[in-house]
Amino acid sequence: MRNAFADEVTKLGMVDPRLVLLSGDIGNKLFDRFKAAQPERFFNCGVAEQNMTGVATGLAMNGLRPFTYTIAPFCTTRCLEQIRTDVAYHEAPVTIVAVGAGLAYAGLGPTHHACEDIAFLRAIPNMVVLAPGDAWELRAAVRAVLAQDRPAYIRLGKKGEPLVHGGPLPDFQIGKAITVVEGLDVCLLSTGNMLPEAVAAASLLRQKGVATRVVSFHTVKPLDTACLREAFTRFSLVATVEEHSLIGGFGSAVAEWVSDHLAGGARLIRFGAPDQFFKKSGEHEYARRELGLTAEHIAERLVRAISQPAA
Amino acid sequence: MNALMPTLDGLGLRARAAQLRGRIIDMCHAASSAHLGSSLSCADVLTAAYWHVLKVDPAHPTDPLRDRFILSKGHAAMAIYAALAMRGFFPEAELATYNQDGGRLAEHPPANQLPGVEAATGSLGHGLPLAAGIALAGRIQGRDYRVFALLSDGENNEGSVWEAAMFAAGQRLENLCAIIDYNKWQATDRSNDVLALAPLADKWRAFGWDAVELDGHDVEALARVMQKVPNGSGKPVAIVAHTVKGKGVSFMEDDNNWHYRAPTAAEVALARAELGLS
Numbered sequence: 403m404r405n406a407f408a409d410e411v412t413k414l415g416m417v418d419p420r421l422v423l424l425s426g427d428i429g430n431k432l433f434d435r436f437k438a439a440q441p442e443r444f445f446n447c448g449v450a451e452q453n454m455t456g457v458a459t460g461l462a463m464n465g466l467r468p469f470t471y472t473i474a475p476f477c478t479t480r481c482l483e484q485i486r487t488d489v490a491y492h493e494a495p496v497t498i499v500a501v502g503a504g505l506a507y508a509g510l511g512p513t514h515h516a517c518e519d520i521a522f523l524r525a526i527p528n529m530v531v532l533a534p535g536d537a538w539e540l541r542a543a544v545r546a547v548l549a550q551d552r553p554a555y556i557r558l559g560k561k562g563e564p565l566v567h568g569g570p571l572p573d574f575q576i577g578k579a580i581t582v583v584e585g586l587d588v589c590l591l592s593t594g595n596m597l598p599e600a601v602a603a604a605s606l607l608r609q610k611g612v613a614t615r616v617v618s619f620h621t622v623k624p625l626d627t628a629c630l631r632e633a634f635t636r637f638s639l640v641a642t643v644e645e646h647s648l649i650g651g652f653g654s655a656v657a658e659w660v661s662d663h664l665a666g667g668a669r670l671i672r673f674g675a676p677d678q679f680f681k682k683s684g685e686h687e688y689a690r691r692e693l694g695l696t697a698e699h700i701a702e703r704l705v706r707a708i709s710q711p712a713a
Numbered sequence: 714m715n716a717l718m719p720t721l722d723g724l725g726l727r728a729r730a731a732q733l734r735g736r737i738i739d740m741c742h743a744a745s746s747a748h749l750g751s752s753l754s755c756a757d758v759l760t761a762a763y764w765h766v767l768k769v770d771p772a773h774p775t776d777p778l779r780d781r782f783i784l785s786k787g788h789a790a791m792a793i794y795a796a797l798a799m800r801g802f803f804p805e806a807e808l809a810t811y812n813q814d815g816g817r818l819a820e821h822p823p824a825n826q827l828p829g830v831e832a833a834t835g836s837l838g839h840g841l842p843l844a845a846g847i848a849l850a851g852r853i854q855g856r857d858y859r860v861f862a863l864l865s866d867g868e869n870n871e872g873s874v875w876e877a878a879m880f881a882a883g884q885r886l887e888n889l890c891a892i893i894d895y896n897k898w899q900a901t902d903r904s905n906d907v908l909a910l911a912p913l914a915d916k917w918r919a920f921g922w923d924a925v926e927l928d929g930h931d932v933e934a935l936a937r938v939m940q941k942v943p944n945g946s947g948k949p950v951a952i953v954a955h956t957v958k959g960k961g962v963s964f965m966e967d968d969n970n971w972h973y974r975a976p977t978a979a980e981v982a983l984a985r986a987e988l989g990l991s
Binding site for chain 2: 422442445447452453454456459463465468483487492493
């Protein structure tokens with residue numbers, strides 16, 4: 403996804419003179435094309451994310467459209483107060499772009515994991531929170547945030563994620579979830595880089611005779627409540643899938659909405675990371691296996707849930 | 714905008730500063746709010762800024778070419794509210810709503826509500842990064858405004874101040890000026906006893922700024938140095954303004970109880986008399 407981001411932001415930078423790219427000393431060679439094309443609108447802000455976020459706010463206050471970019475914990479939790487007080491309180495149209503959602507950088511250790519960012523960011527007023535499911539959704543999300551006039555957070559995976567969509571998404575709208583696979587038995591609501599895993603889980607479930615709908619919630623805030631209402635009305639089992647803590651993330655957002663707006667209705671199962679740091683060494687796939695965030699585990703647990711309804 | 718440099722009228726500026734201090738003291742008394750000492754220590758900086766240096770037009774507070782003033786030490790909100798009202802950015806009568814239910818004049822300046830308030834501040838260490846971004850925007854957009862940020866000495870404890878200092882020096886933001894209200898106190902102790910602040914001007918120099926030390930109550934000296942930004946050094950300018958907390962009222966000067974205390978009616982009368990106000 404990060405290469406798609408660099409490509410898309412470079413293309414947009416050519417046609418939109420408001421676009422300014424701020425990097426937190428990350429992405430070796432990633433933005434070379436942007437730098438070559440727009441040297442006066444690229445800034446390596448160093449390892450100083452609080453300042454980078456404040457500078458971005460100052461740029462946005464004056465009509466520019468800055469994007470800040472670094473690894474997820476460093477451009478979110480490291481400078482959370484700057485995001486809250488500078489960007490969001492001033493309603494400055496800054497886009498914070500985080501690479502390494504969830505455990506994408508599992509091998510780098512917990513300092514580089516980000517399983518709390520959605521919780522923090524969505525609690526902040528005025529923030530739009532996006533977690534695209536593949537590179538096509540990401541490209542569309544970058545275009546969409548540039549077309550609006552609000553603060554936004556985009557949570558990227560890393561690189562080389564499987565593509566789910568077949569091409570550009572001209573109808574992409576912030577806050578409008580996309581049904582990726584249709585099915586009538588259970589409904590999987592996925593956010594961010596778990597989308598390919600959710601689609602694979604649906605294939606496994608289909609083999610077991612369970613027709614599964616998969617919906618990509620590329621936007622966690624604002625939630626597509628029409629989509630939720632339909633899903634929780636039509637299905638008796640709905641599951642959320644995210645590479646994020648079960649505290650405060652997408653699943654929490656859905657559970658909050660269900661609690662506030664629906665009486666009874668579908669059963670909700672939430673897949674996500676437990677309330678603990680992932681301390682073992684190992685790569686992304688290993689971490690997902692350990693935490694049960696694989697297609698196989700998702701399919702298995704849903705089959706069990708279907709055959710053993712909750713008391 | 715782009716008016717000729719105004720003639721430096723030291724007598725007039727000093728009279729303005731006394732009026733400004735009177736307004737601040739009245740507001741503090743009426744609202745029983747904190748931060749009187751901090752507001753009085755920077756009154757001369759604000760006077761130099763709003764009555765001599767800044768190219769701003771109260772009738773066009775969002776003019777893209779205006780000079781910007783960021784009150785990074787947002788706890789001196791009374792000082793900037795009074796200065797902006799006296800300069801005509803909003804009615805002076807509104808000062809009576811300071812800290813009252815339902816108003817726009819909170820104890821720290823709000824975002825996107827009050828004409829002339831460029832940024833919401835109050836959490837220290839935010840104003841200089843914002844100011845650097847605004848200064849950088851001016852360069853990108855080809856606008857030659859200046860950006861002034863007023864910091865407290867205690868605020869220099871914040872790491873983000875020094876992140877911004879290195880960024881601004883690295884980007885050679887010569888249209889940016891940081892003024893440090895060096896009143897030697899922070900909330901609960903002497904600022905040089907809390908963290909190792911001194912030598913403060915040398916720190917700014919070491920971070921790549923053109924640093925000047927002056928008497929922060931010499932409104933003419935302040936006006937002269939601020940007016941020269943950008944000063945041809947190719948560097949951002951730091952003015953380390955040596956000040957006295959509670960300046961202007963003998964029984965408040967250098968007494969840190971006035972960080973939180975509000976004056977009684979009798980104390981207001983005494984203070985106004987000392988300031989030569991009726």
